[in-house]
Amino acid sequence: MNHKRLIAAVMVLLIPAANAFGADQLDSGDTAWVIVSTALVMMMTPAGLALFYGGMSRSKNLLNTFAMTIAAYCLASLLWVCWGYTLAFGPDQGGLIGGLDHLFLNGIGVSSLSGTIPTFVFVLFQMTFAAITVALVLGSIVDRMKFSSWLVFTALWVTLVYTPIAHWVWGGGWMADMGALDFAGGNVVHINAGVAGLVLALFLGKRIGYGKEAMFPSSVTLTALGAGLLWFGWFGFNAGSQLAADGLAGSAFLVTNTSAAMGGLTWMFAEWTVEKRPTVLGLASGIVAGLVSITPAAGFVNMPAALAIGLGAGLLGFYAVVKIKPRLGYDDSLDAFGVHGVCGIWGALATGVFANPAVNPSAAGLLYGNPRQLWIQFVSILATAAFTAVATVVVVLITRTVTGGLRVEEDDEIQGLDHALHGERAFEM
Numbered sequence: 001m002n003h004k005r006l007i008a009a010v011m012v013l014l015i016p017a018a019n020a021f022g023a024d025q026l027d028s029g030d031t032a033w034v035i036v037s038t039a040l041v042m043m044m045t046p047a048g049l050a051l052f053y054g055g056m057s058r059s060k061n062l063l064n065t066f067a068m069t070i071a072a073y074c075l076a077s078l079l080w081v082c083w084g085y086t087l088a089f090g091p092d093q094g095g096l097i098g099g100l101d102h103l104f105l106n107g108i109g110v111s112s113l114s115g116t117i118p119t120f121v122f123v124l125f126q127m128t129f130a131a132i133t134v135a136l137v138l139g140s141i142v143d144r145m146k147f148s149s150w151l152v153f154t155a156l157w158v159t160l161v162y163t164p165i166a167h168w169v170w171g172g173g174w175m176a177d178m179g180a181l182d183f184a185g186g187n188v189v190h191i192n193a194g195v196a197g198l199v200l201a202l203f204l205g206k207r208i209g210y211g212k213e214a215m216f217p218s219s220v221t222l223t224a225l226g227a228g229l230l231w232f233g234w235f236g237f238n239a240g241s242q243l244a245a246d247g248l249a250g251s252a253f254l255v256t257n258t259s260a261a262m263g264g265l266t267w268m269f270a271e272w273t274v275e276k277r278p279t280v281l282g283l284a285s286g287i288v289a290g291l292v293s294i295t296p297a298a299g300f301v302n303m304p305a306a307l308a309i310g311l312g313a314g315l316l317g318f319y320a321v322v323k324i325k326p327r328l329g330y331d332d333s334l335d336a337f338g339v340h341g342v343c344g345i346w347g348a349l350a351t352g353v354f355a356n357p358a359v360n361p362s363a364a365g366l367l368y369g370n371p372r373q374l375w376i377q378f379v380s381i382l383a384t385a386a387f388t389a390v391a392t393v394v395v396v397l398i399t400r401t402v403t404g405g406l407r408v409e410e411d412d413e414i415q416g417l418d419h420a421l422h423g424e425r426a427f428e429m
Contacts, residue, residue: 027116037240041128044233052226059218060416062426076131087163095174139336140197180380184241186296194341206331227284238298259310263290266314289317293347305354352377
């Protein structure tokens with residue numbers, strides 16, 4: 001063998017070894033997919049959620065709902081790159097929070113990698129999750145919260161509530177070490193936002209006239225359009241969370257669509273049976289309930305499990321919103337807790353039941369010989385709900401002190417916040 005062939009043979013042997021033991025390598029396909037997913041999730045907040053929530057709010061508060069949603073996205077975007085990312089994904093500090101090594105994205109450059117994608121792309125992808133989570137809280141309190149108080153609450157809540165839970169689950173914290181399964185945000189996004197929304201709604205109290213006068217949505221058309229945009233963006237939310245363009249991302253895409261469709265139809269038929277008519281609002285709400293419930297399970301379950309998860313979401317969401325909330329008497333304006341909190345809990349538990357090692361070898365649930373996983377999911381749900389409730393109370397008390405109160409003046413609430421706070425009107429009367 002001449003020296004050229006010898007060198008070639010040595011290189012063939014060394015390159016695989018270098019790849020196996022060396023640093024992460026950029027994959028252009030994975031990078032392109034996560035960039036697209038980031039754009040899809042970004043669209044969900046200032047477009048999809050703004051339309052979904054705005055259409056359900058009363059016409060005199062539609063623009064205020066838009067303003068609070070979009071402002072939350074803007075504020076969370078800035079906080080995330082300044083300190084949110086490092087608190088969530090910086091070096092682990094006792095399993096509770098990330099270190100400050102990447103404050104203002106210090107130490108991260110264009111060549112930095114997180115797995116097979118640029119770290120800047122990972123930062124942006126995770127930023128969109130932080131932004132939509134705090135925006136979801138808004139659904140519980142539209143029509144009655146001061147705009148200034150909402151901005152202060154958003155800044156404090158993202159920092160003090162969202163980032164620790166994100167670290168626990170996705171940043172190498174104690175829930176990850178325990179083995180809790182949350183593929184795209186059952187605990188981190190939906191249970192977190194749902195419980196926070198309920199706490200904030202209880203502090204604010206009921207809207208004037210709640211339970212005594214009809215409070216019609218301003219535009220079910222806008223809500224239906226918003227639901228469609230949320231459904232579309234959710235493919236980035238769930239399939240993008242694989243952080244790779246591979247078969248598991250494709251599976252997550254499939255089960256996401258399946259659960260959404262089943263959730264929408266289940267809610268529709270439940271409403272048709274109980275209330276004697278299927279509404280567009282119910283169909284849209286069921287779709288979102290199905291999306292919420294599949295979120296923690298998307299990378300762990302197969303298609304038949306997605307059907308069961310969507311079915312449970314439609315039934316639980318419908319009864320939580322239509323039957324249980326009126327009996328308990330709390331004013332969750334747009335049912336953030338009923339849809340995101342309740343269906344998020346169902347999805348997290350269902351992950352512990354249906355997680356299938358044939359889909360993802362790293363996970364097995366109750367039906368596949370691992371009953372302990374269901375217990376782990378239960379513990380993670382309780383811990384998330386408890387921390388969120390207590391920490392949100394702290395954030396609310398600080399916000400109330402800083403802004404001199406949470407709630408708008410009575411006259412402004414009666415007049416409508418679009419005109420009273422923003423000097424604008426969504427519709428010409």
